[in-house]
Amino acid sequence: MENMLRSLLFIVLLALGWTATAAASGPPTVPGRFALKLKPGRKPAALEAALRTLTATDVQQKFPHTLPPNIEKPGSVDLRGIYQFQVPTTVSLARIRTVLLATGAVDYVEPLYIRYPEHQPNDPLADSTLTSLSKSQYYLKQIKAYRAWDITRGDSSIVIGITDGGVRLTHEDLRRQIKYNYADPINGLDDDGDGYVDNFCGWDLANNDNDPGYDIKITHGSLVAGVAAAQADNGVGIAGAGNKCRFLPLNIYTNTPNGNFAGIEAVVYAADHNCKVINMSWGSPGGFSQLEQDAMTYAAVNRDAVLVAAAGNTNADLMFYPASYEHVLSVSGVSSTDQKSPNATFSHRVDLVAPGLSILTTQGYHAKTSGGPAESDYIAVGGTSFAAPLVAAAAALVRWKSPLLSASQVAAQLRQTADKVDTLPANAAWKNLMGAGRLNMFRALTEPSHEARVVTSTFVPARAVYLAGDTVRLSVAVQNLLQPIAGLTVTLTSLSPYISIKQGTFTVGNLASLAVLNNARAPFRLAVASNGIPLNTTATLRYQLTGDDGYASEQLVELVLNPDYVVLDANDLHVTVTSRGKLAFDDLSGTIGAGVSYRGSSNILSEGGLLLAAGPTRVSDRLRTRLGAARESFFNSTQVVLRQSGPRADQEARALFQDTIPGAGSLARSVGVSVRQRAYAWAAPGRRDFVVLEYTLKNLTADTLKPLYAGLFMDWEIPTPDGSARNAAAWDDARAMGYCYAMGQQNTPSLPAIYAGVQVLRGGSPTAYSIDNNATLGSAMCLADGFSTAEKFRALSSGTAQSNAGPPNGTDVSQVIGARVSTLAPGDSTIVAFAMLSAPTLLQLQDAAESATIAYATTLLPTRASARPVDFVAYPNPTDGPLQVALPQNFGPATVQVLDVTGRLVKTLTATGNKFETSLAGLQPGMYLVRVIGASRVMTRSVMLR
Template sequence: MLRSLLLLVLLALGWSAAAAAGPPTVPGRFALKLKPGQQPAALEMALRTLAAREVRQKFPRTLPPNIEKPGSVDLRGIYQFQVPTTVSLERIRTVLLATGAVEYVEPLYIRYPQYQPNDPLADSTLTSLSKSQYYLKQIKAYRAWDITRGDSSIVIGITDGGVRMTHQDLRQQIKRNYADPINGIDDDGDGYVDNFNGWDLANNDNDPGYDIKIIHGSLVAGVSSAHTDNGVGIAGTGNKCRFLPLNIYPNTANGNFAGIEAVVYAADHNCKVINMSWGSPGGFSQLEQDAMTYAAVNRDAVLVAAAGNTNADLMFYPASYEHVLSVSGVNSTDQKSPNATFSHRVDLVAPGISILTTQGYHAKSGGGQAEADYIAVGGTSFAAPLVAGAAALVRWKFPLLSASQVAAQLRQTTDKIDTLPANAAWVNRMGTGRLNVFRALTEPSQEARVMASTFVPARAVYLPGDTIRLSVAVQNLLQPIAGLTVTLSSLSPHITVRQGTFVAGDMASLAQSNNARNPFRVAVASSGIPLNTTAILRYHLTGSDGYESEQFVEIVLNPDYVVLDANDLKVTLTSRGNLAFDDLFGTIGTGVTYRGSGNILSEGGLILATSSTRVSDRLRTRYGDTRQSFFNSAQVVRLQPGPRADQEARAMFQDTIPAAGGLTRSVGVAVRQRAYAWSSPGRRDFVVLEYTLKNLTADTLKPLYAGLFMDWDVPTQDGSARNAAAWDDTRTMGYCYALGQQNTPSLPAIYAGVQFLRGGSPTAYSIDNNAPLGSAVSLADGFSPADKFMTLSSGTSQSNVGLPDGTDVSQVIGTRIATLAPGDSTIVAFAMLSAPTLLQLQDAAESATIAYATTLLPTRPSARAVDFTLYPNPTNGPLQVELPKNFGAAKVQVLDMTGRLIKSFPVAGTQFETSLVGLEPGLYMVRAIGATRVVTRSVLLR
């Protein structure tokens, strides 16, 4: 029944079972954090560009960082804002980060309550357990209460669903704010009117009580804080400690999930312990981590969170954040609960099966008193408040311990359960053991802990063959440790530790040490690593006095993308045709940068099409989704050096082969992608992309269109999206630039574009990303297959956009291949380019043409064709040129003997005249570039 009620509520809030794959976000609502010293005025134009509204400081009353508390954070620079739901996260990030004033931009995640109600009648084996608080004996709570029963001055913040305020076992345990009685006035000046009983952060009112049919808050509060010695019901582990109810789930149309807001509120309102029995797999958020750090470091609160009910080894947030005690679950015999999350990030476990607690579903009785209802429930949601209650007792017994020391004491006084045969499959992934409250209150303990791990180079992922330096900062949190040594080892066959010992020596309580002068050294295997592998490194901390503990750190290896960074233009290429990033969130990949800039390409990738319905790509479509046409048949790899360039990338992918007689949406083409980058002077501003396209179908593709969609975001001085896009027909190049660029040291000017190099007839289509609905192409309602086909098949008729005022622009630079027979292949090639000025971009295009023709076309017909003539030769300047017959349209270039381009011009016929007058006497090379071959001749200028 409870499960059904919760499901109905989640569906009403717009959640679904599919959300279990990852945390959903609040539509259109985002947060940003200003860099230190920056003011919100610096973002005014950028926010206006995004049509942002409801911009407000998210935590205006929080404490500033404290120099005496290393690692404390500043939440005052975080702002929340609303944008149209059609604006992508990567677009928002690109525009705001380009201002140089923003540290990060993130969506607001929605996290779930973590419980699994057990009907005690459903399982006869649990009947006896479900009618008693067996777990209090298991965690030695009765013996602990002989030491201390806590005190009402210690408050546990219950950030959860609404709490049934009238329940006989809860109503006297609520921490009232007598400084702000309910009178319509903010008596205590904290910004919250009448927050006498806590606060409803989700709906922004002063009633955190039972006004929504998510009873989770009542269940959790009872575990940690049910009234003891009142002759009825149950006893909370926190005994005399109070709790502050903070609702985080919406029950109004304007409400929003408010988990991190509740954590900050609890920290600011003197909660010494904060419980979070909610979360979801994945979705790391720096905003959420900042909130946890603020509560734990700035405000010295012990943070306790449920590790999740996933029965999987994964990161679960907020439990997996730094400064948070991650609590998983066991049954009455200390065996891992069937659905409990297990991972190296779990800190400890507590009973999480058939936990008898206060129920919040029943209504008041006729006499106005709440019915004395209780229920046995299960899940890590109820293991966590057992630990929160224990933390409250430790805080009262040892008032001088900091939050991090309290967490250490709880970790180091657990009862070991890894040795139980039933737990053999989860060794080292259930934390230090099962909670023992008595030991936590009575045993002096030791814990040295790696507080920070610093990787150099600092990357989100590491490639095969990488070498890494790893320095650690270690602190002794509890009793002195003699002769501390930290030993690094690898639990992955793909990581080799080459230097893995750090001798920290004798460490007094709260002493710190690091190995920055002699860091650990590790190496990534050069081959054989599966895609997106998570490798685990283990820290083994030992003391000469017998102390021993372990910690773990994870790194991701061999991502499904590579970065070409040999020159000034750094480009991410994926295994399935995308550029910059492999997802719309901008999290998989490193983007495209130029000379140290921020990312300048919001989204990019290959499009293939034969009609408005047969289109293949992995780009945005409607409703914020991406199409998934391509699947990789060979992972993208980087060669350094490559056979023909300083860096090369290779990948193979294809779409599906259309079914005969079926509804055909795919094109049916296999793609071999190659990319080339050079570090030599004159070739540092471009990367060449070459695609070999093979027709896999039984039909001739006529025509076949291929092109690159590029959503450029060139940064502007004022943070606006005042960009324009243009087409250079002479150089077959589309490019984008910002209006009013000043080319300052703090924000160098950038021109960025794509040049068509080879294969078919060039096409170019420039898009105003802000075009209203009803326009020929409007990205406001997505980028449909019909839109993509139009941009490829319209020639160059719509090749310029953005003048005179500028706008947010995209371009599709492509080609039309007249026919491609079954089984046949063709090659199309482009160059991605960037430069500080238009003139330099044009030079880069000329250099890319030469590089492709001279370096990447070695198998073309002989360069010294006998029917290509120059006369007179030697010459005093005038020069007659005759091209081979049927050479077709060509581009002719004059180069000096160092390969430097002197001049370039298009020609249509096979005979013409040019002049070398004005050049220094010497030997020059004349090159003609046709559609299928390149021919050269040297000429001597007297």
């Protein structure tokens, strides 16, 4: 059954242009479809120019009928500022985020994820020969449903929203359980004024029509609906656990070319249409989405709906969404003996478990007799998809019996009355990873319970990741959701060897029902280990809540340690440097890293990184390639580390990585070098607008690299006042600097102007290639279909002939700024160095370039022996004025510049031959830089004038 379901779903998704990705890379997304959320108080008009830049179409408010936040409901959210739009599939998420976030009007930008039904394969013969319906529904006894129905059977006022595939609306056990909307009969009118025409029996959110019924032979919705709400006492079939409670069918899977997966839309619809409980038997590992979290918060907090979701069928300890979102009850599965189901997800985010194997339910697919209607068929199925609706049904009955309980209180009641099962010998491997226990409906309806819960965790400093040696304060807010608790204490412990707790006790005392207390005045204190932390480690902390009357519960919270990137932030230009040559972000989606910013701006570099080439096919990088993927040529030998107050700079980052040694002949697809990367930043005045990046390249092959090209690819995104991101790229030959700026920008307090660029400081003949990212297919350089190795080589090896792009109207631009190393013998090394620069004006950018040249020449070069023989001499040094200059043989005509320590040009002359004399007499004593600019090389030497 499961194989058929997934095959059909995959065929449909594939036909619509959707492609699945591996769980490790997150869930698949709808191609070209994105959502954004406006910051409070900002209007959509603020985005019009930026959306035009992205050629966005079909821009529409995603949730126009939702309620505003309620000040009486702390934590409620506003969904009215969320908009969705379509862009060409060639536009990257990184660019979309950069352009829209640069407007200052956008809170977040995200793709729209596709989540799958959580229906696990099962051998239906285990139950197919049974004739007793009561025995077939063993799970009703296991969860004490029969005893619960003696307390209450609910009624039609409690509605469970079934957000799932289409439902067989005419099935004998379902047709009388649907919550019909008699305020909007089918007559072509929106009689109830809710924005949906003829939504008499639910809605098809995926295809935007009023038929949520069975389609494309995906029976999952019928299966889930039957578990929760099949009609009881009608003399046929089965009894849903919710007994007399009704359900609202909401289809989320598309069956039209223009449809889209609509899970979160269905959740919001259900919340807005009085569903007291909402079931989500779908999801996927990973892929956290703030948009999805906002939708869950809206439904649970703004609308007070109990949210229940399948924890997934992964048999792994992982985050599974939407089950792992805040405000969602995550339900995993067990067998008839309460042993964890073989394929059920287990994690600290699981709230409770319920039976999930051989669950007999309505099918709505096969006819009972040949040629008869598919209205009376049943099947035994398995998976957390069918554990979740059992919990949803229990929540519905608790809501009917205790109507004054809020959604969070109902969830607490279900957790605290569950039967503990992770103490069973068969579940020893999953202790503390199966939630509070197995659902017990009878206890949920009859037992007074206690539950205090940590509702907020605030880390200071607030960071996405923490570094070795960091100290952190953690304040928590604790709320009592149920009966009063006396003598409540919260104790923080670390389950990670890389976090130590310095102060871990919060004595709450007596806490009344719904009361909230925090430890902001005396927060927990913790310390990150100073060394030995593996890369990108997730550390887990445990809250243990105990009371005088024996109450005990626990929660877990996580934080990420030792990321595979560092941020140089000593000056006004903040730059993320990774372990494998990338800049700004280590991934194309712009989530691993802190980007590049200048003087508090939003991110101005959507993608950047080192690019090496020894031929059209021998290219090494980790930059974009075709079909939205990235090359992975480099692998790190050591992790990037950040040293504060180093001997040469206020901050110094170091990393070591390499590519693979290429195969012979036509098999050569890499360059074959190791790279020792250093990055430097200074806080001193005059050095606050640049960061120096230095790469020592060693030839690992048996062949001479002749020539070797090394450069930086920089996809700049400089914001403009109108949000259009109309940029231009240019080349400053005198300073060997490529730079980017926004057309029409002005230096205003609301949006300071920004110029950004890269300067070649050392390494060989400068190269510069400016790219129009919007160039059409067939152009000499076109990124619309990706960035091929041949294009990367062309960008590095074309000199400076194509060094400008953008004017007169501006466009989306990138630059490759590099250096040509004429030869690199086997085993030899060479140094290539660049400065990343930013400033409010072009003149200030030029000054920054001069300052960077001096900083590199005077601070970094003298500390290490040169990688090549000295071939440019200026002497005597120090001098009282006269200066002899000797250039390499056959250097050719050259321009000689003398610059002071601020980068200001104080003297220019023309070289006559490879030896000549000049004088610094008349200048103020101090340090000067002598720069020689030839046809293919730029050389510098520092000179002290006494």
